[in-house]
Amino acid sequence: MATLYYLILAPMVYLAVAVSVLGTLWRIARLLRAPAAPPPPPIYPSRKPSWLFALGDALLLPSVFKHNAPLWAALGLFHLGLAALFLGHLELVADFKALQLIPHSIFLGKGLIGLTVLVCLMYFLCRRMVSPTKELSVPEDYLLLVLLLFTVLFGAQMDWARTWFGYSSMGVDEYRGYLSSLIRLKPSVEGVTSAGHSFMLVAHVFFANLLIMAFPFTKLMHAIFTFAMNKFRRG
């Protein structure tokens, strides 16, 4: 078990990051190398500056708000939640003064943000099981949602699991030690593999690794392509 934990927490993380970075760069390079074609007309009425409106379209999803407000709310909470979780992970790497403008303990929300993201993911999953989205969906759509769901479930509820089992060991300091060792390329997993709820961290990292590796080869790339697409529409 210790070997398995190590493989997931150290080599697999490096592999995931390498696959993700190289894969994403390859996808972007492929786009840039593709021949240019005369662009079809934009959608009118056009508004200027088009890049600003395209940015607004990409970040605020006004068309989703107009045509499906509940989905817009869920998408908003989900993406904001992901951003907050990302910032939370940054705080595990080092102290960022900018992130502590409003002083808070790490993680902010104590699992509530993760819970919100989880509820959104359940909504997305249920939505996929109902017509007409059901007919549009392919296995990739479900797989990514399930991967996200498990990643968030095990990650966000670690704090809760800690209280539940009454463990006092393995908290923020241990997470920081582990992450710092990964960044220094001297992985040390001892501090995070001996606690009762270590399986939560290992499961969280395992599913996150899969998700990170899947990123460049799935529709998750919409996160990178959305601005360019919206710019084409705006002209």
Next chain:
Amino acid sequence: MEAQLHDSLVTLFESKLSTQMLLNLETCSRCGICTPACHAYASMPLAKYAPAYRAEVVRRIYKRYFTKQGRFMPVLGEAKDITDAALVELKEAAYSCTGCRRCMVYCPFGIDTQQIMSIAKLLLIGAQAEPETLSMLADMSVSKGENIDALKEGFLSGIKRLEDQVVEKWRSQGEHPIPTDVVGADVLYVALAGAHSIIPAAAVFNAAGEKWSLSFFEAVNFGAFVGDPTKTRLILDRIVNEAKRLKVKEVCICECGTAVRVAKQLKDAPFAVVGLTEMHARYLRQGRIKLRKLPGSYTYHDPCQIARNGGVYDEPRYILRHLVEDFREMSPDPKYNWCCGGGGGLVAMGEETLEFRMQSAKVKAEQMRGSKAEVVVTACENCHTQLSDLNRHYALGQRVVFLSSLVADALIP
């Protein structure tokens, strides 16, 4: 399917993979926001009419041949081989889409389903499975460009027969009510094959004192309908060459949405391209024509290729404000106006598509009825035919007219 045909179709697919096309193919999250945007889905709620589903028919083939996921884990994205069955699916997807791009307004990424459908159309051409009618019409247009000298005489005598009807609408000072082949004309007018596209436009040009010339060629581009880039270019080149020969300043395209859109995409041409509606609005603004007010209640159908895809929203409304007292908007926001259901070559395919056109445009018929206007005005040949068919099929009791005809009928000295 034979291996040689299969390979040539893969090569054909690859030829369409520009940067923008790759983005269109790789960005969809299948959220389904676009689903209610399509008039066909809104009229007949079947998943196959959802824009994302149509695009997925093409995307599954794309994944199979051009993505790592499709090669190594095809089941994840339901990647598909090009087979005879796939061609049947491609045909249904491509020819149930009118290319109105209403779904593009809904999509959070702005995915252009029409562009994706252009791949489907090209593959059908490659497999010789495209609609024969459209292909034949495109070939005839190309052939006309190659044999214009032989056809000129017949064309000119036909035009001569229309002159009296032009004079009836507006007695002009010039020698020829319908001038042709005028070197140095300011405007080359490209009409459709039909008196209705020539007589009213000629009367308005003459009333405005325009120095114009009628093109020998018809504006409609069947190459674009069938999705053949080579024929689209050849058909357009006939007009470009004529405009260059006559040294005109502007090429004015008749009320044909696709023709206007194709011509406006020309780059570096030594002339400007303008639609007939824009031209009439300009004459009104400059005081070159005057109109009397017409009785009755009117609504305006924005042709998708002219409005949503061409930006011409204000001009028809400006003209109608000068033409009628009682104007009623068809849609609260013209950007969201329903497509008539006849674009993308469907009307040109005639009876073959009539049943589908009537069923898939039920929402359009309801919109027309909802306007409570006596007259439905439009500025596109396809839209006019389709709206007239809807008017009959759903017994709407309205009159469908071209905007240019109204302008010509309302001319006053």
